[in-house]
Every structure is written in C-alpha cells, then in structure tokens.
Amino acid sequence: MGRIVRTALRRSLNQIRYVEPVRPGGATGLVAAVYADVEADFGMLAPPVALHSPAPVALAATWSLLRETLVASGHASRAVKEAVAAAVSRSNTCPYCVTVHTATLEGLTSTTFEDVETWAGGAGPVRPFPAEQLPELLGVAVAFHYLNRVVNVFLGDSPLPPNAPAPARKFLGRFMGATARKDHAPGSSLRLLAEAPRPDDLAWSSGHPVIGDALGRIAAAFDAGGARALSRPARELVLDRIAAWDGTPPGLSRAWVTEAVVDLPAADRPGATLALLVAMASYQVDDGTVAAFGGDDRRLVELVSWASFAAARRMAGLLHRATEV
Incomplete structure (x- = not known):
C-alpha cells in the first residue's frame, strides 16, 4: 500500500492547475537539486512544492521554508510541528493541507496537542510550549500560512486522486509518519539560495540561527520574484493593505478588492x-482572476509566492504578538 500511496501522490502532479510543473525526469539544475532533496528528506x-518548479528560485525558497521549519530536527518534536501545520491549515480552510498533516500527525502519535493547536489557529494568546521552541513553531506557522494560500490557488481539496482506495488516507498517515520520524540536521537547504539579511519583521527567528538565516534568504528570493511579477505601485499597495490587515478573512464580496485597486493604472489592476x-x-481566486492577470507560468508562480509569503509574514507577526500578551 505504501507504493500505491507514493504512486498516487506522484500522479497528483496532474492535478496542478494553471501551470505545468517540471516532471521529475525532465528536471535539471536547481530544480533537479531541489527535487532530490525533497525526495530524500x-x-x-x-505537489505543493513541485508546483513552484516553473520558477526555480521560488521552488528553492519554498523547499527551504518547509524543510528548515517543519522537517529539520530541533527543540520541538515533529509531532508538535505537525499539530501546528494542521491547525494553521484549518484556520485557512485548506482541506488539502489539513488532510496531509492531520494524517501525518496521526501516523506519528495518538497524543493530542489542543493548547498548541488553539494557539496556532489564532484563538489563544498564551504560548503553550517552552520559549526555545518559539522560532521553530512560528516558522512552521509561516510555512503553512504560505503553503495554504499557494495550495488553495493551484491544487484541489485532496492530495489523493478520487479513485484512491478507501484505506489510502490511513496508509498516507503511516507512510508520512514513518518518514517524519527520521532525524534531519538543520541547514542543508541554505546552499540553494543566496545569503541575504533577515527582515526586521522576522526578528522573532533570531533565537534559531538556521531558521533566521533561511528566512533572510527566502524573503529575498520571494521579493525578487514579486518585483518581476508586479509593478512597484502594485506591490506597495498590496503591502500597505497587508500591513493594516488584522488577519480576518474579508468575506465573499469582492467590493473591497475592487475599491483597493481603483487608483492604479489599468494595466496594474489585474x-x-x-x-x-x-x-x-x-x-476567492478563480479562473477569471488568473486569466485576467495573464502572466506566463513563471510570472504567475512568482506573483502567488510573493503575495502568499507577504501575508504569511503578517500572520506570524500577529501570532508572535499574541504570545507576548
């Protein structure tokens, strides 16, 4: 069954929408290096990582974010990290990520982490874990606030194909749990990205040298992609709106976004x-929104990655502030 689950997950690359990912057999250069690391660790x-492959630097940044926060060994157990991943994914209504990380948690332990999940979901001001775990668990929160947004755009509701056998979810948990029990030394992904200073809003990571170093490199990579995908006025508008945002979903109406972009040049609005x-x-992202933007695969991935990471940084800042209450 493990082979069936692995095959099903590989085939789920076919479920990626809007962009064509690089297939494993055709990967070269940075894409091949990232793919090898993902398979190994x-x-x-x-698929949430592979969908970035039309933009190789964004792919490397995404993998580094996931690896150095969730996968790398540290003060927090992998089970606690998976509980954070699942809780953040529920708060963002990302059923794909909820399925994967709830199954992984179940494959690791029968222990529940209600206080940690309450904190990660944004509903509790108390930090229910030792202080030395904060950079790791906030790092996981950043990773999944990022990935949930990307997955909601490019993937469907389930990591498994519709015709997957009924026990597949249980075996997915066993498969992922077995992999998650392995130790992984921090820092191996740093070689994939150029060194860059850590932004001030990510200063909470200073207690963990590897995560702090990685976040500087990751932020620079996504910012460079955003600069290629959007004009400066468009980026400044988006960042101003995110900086003033309290993290509450704006609801189903799109009047707010129409009003927000009205003063931009027409070419910048999509x-x-x-x-x-x-x-x-x-x-709320749909076919029409993506079509109106009209970018090629690389530009689309870079725009979505930049916007997702900008929001993830804001959400982590709000979560960090709540731990200081």
Whole structure:
C-alpha cells in the first residue's frame, strides 16, 4: 500500500492547475537539486512544492521554508510541528493541507496537542510550549500560512486522486509518519539560495540561527520574484493593505478588492487584484482572476509566492504578538 500511496501522490502532479510543473525526469539544475532533496528528506515529491518548479528560485525558497521549519530536527518534536501545520491549515480552510498533516500527525502519535493547536489557529494568546521552541513553531506557522494560500490557488481539496482506495488516507498517515520520524540536521537547504539579511519583521527567528538565516534568504528570493511579477505601485499597495490587515478573512464580496485597486493604472489592476486575493482571501481566486492577470507560468508562480509569503509574514507577526500578551 505504501507504493500505491507514493504512486498516487506522484500522479497528483496532474492535478496542478494553471501551470505545468517540471516532471521529475525532465528536471535539471536547481530544480533537479531541489527535487532530490525533497525526495530524500520529505519522502516524496510533494505537489505543493513541485508546483513552484516553473520558477526555480521560488521552488528553492519554498523547499527551504518547509524543510528548515517543519522537517529539520530541533527543540520541538515533529509531532508538535505537525499539530501546528494542521491547525494553521484549518484556520485557512485548506482541506488539502489539513488532510496531509492531520494524517501525518496521526501516523506519528495518538497524543493530542489542543493548547498548541488553539494557539496556532489564532484563538489563544498564551504560548503553550517552552520559549526555545518559539522560532521553530512560528516558522512552521509561516510555512503553512504560505503553503495554504499557494495550495488553495493551484491544487484541489485532496492530495489523493478520487479513485484512491478507501484505506489510502490511513496508509498516507503511516507512510508520512514513518518518514517524519527520521532525524534531519538543520541547514542543508541554505546552499540553494543566496545569503541575504533577515527582515526586521522576522526578528522573532533570531533565537534559531538556521531558521533566521533561511528566512533572510527566502524573503529575498520571494521579493525578487514579486518585483518581476508586479509593478512597484502594485506591490506597495498590496503591502500597505497587508500591513493594516488584522488577519480576518474579508468575506465573499469582492467590493473591497475592487475599491483597493481603483487608483492604479489599468494595466496594474489585474495583478494587484490577484495578489490581494491570494494574500487575504485565497479561496476567492478563480479562473477569471488568473486569466485576467495573464502572466506566463513563471510570472504567475512568482506573483502567488510573493503575495502568499507577504501575508504569511503578517500572520506570524500577529501570532508572535499574541504570545507576548
């Protein structure tokens, strides 16, 4: 059954929408290096990572974010990290990620982490874990606020195909749990990205040298992609809106985003609209929004990655602030 699950997950690359991922057999250069690391450390070529492959630097940044927070060994157990991943994914209504990380948690332990999940979901101001775990668990929160948005745009509701056998979810948990029990030394992904200073809003990571170093590199990579995908006025508008946002979903109406972009040049509005929706209401991104943007695969991935990471940084800042109450 493990082979069936692995095969099903590989085939789920076919479920990626809007972009064509690089297939494992055709990967070269940076894409091939990332794919090899993902297979070795995560146990499979996960579609939420592989979908970034049209933009190789964004792919490397995404893998580094996932690896150095969730996968790398540290003060917090993998089970606690998976509980954070699942809780953040529930808060963002990302059923794909909820399925994967709830199954992984169940494959690791029968222990529940209600206090940690309450904190990670944004409903509790108390930090229910030792202080030395904060950079790791906030790092996981950043990773999944990021990935949930990307997945909501590019993937469907389940990591398994519709025709997968009924026990597949249980075996998915066993498969992922077995991989998650392995130790992984921090820092191996740093070689994939250029060194860059850590932004001030990510200073909470200073207690963990590897995560702090990785986040500087990751932020620079996504910012460079955002600069290629959107004009400066569009980026500034999006960042201003995110900085003033309290993290509450804006609801089903799109009047807020129409109003937000009205003063931009007409050519900038589709990209700014897509970026704002990705950041603050990824569940509202649809075929029409993507088509109106009209970018090629690389530019689309870079826009979505930049907007998702900008929102994830804001959400982590709010979560960090809650631990200081």
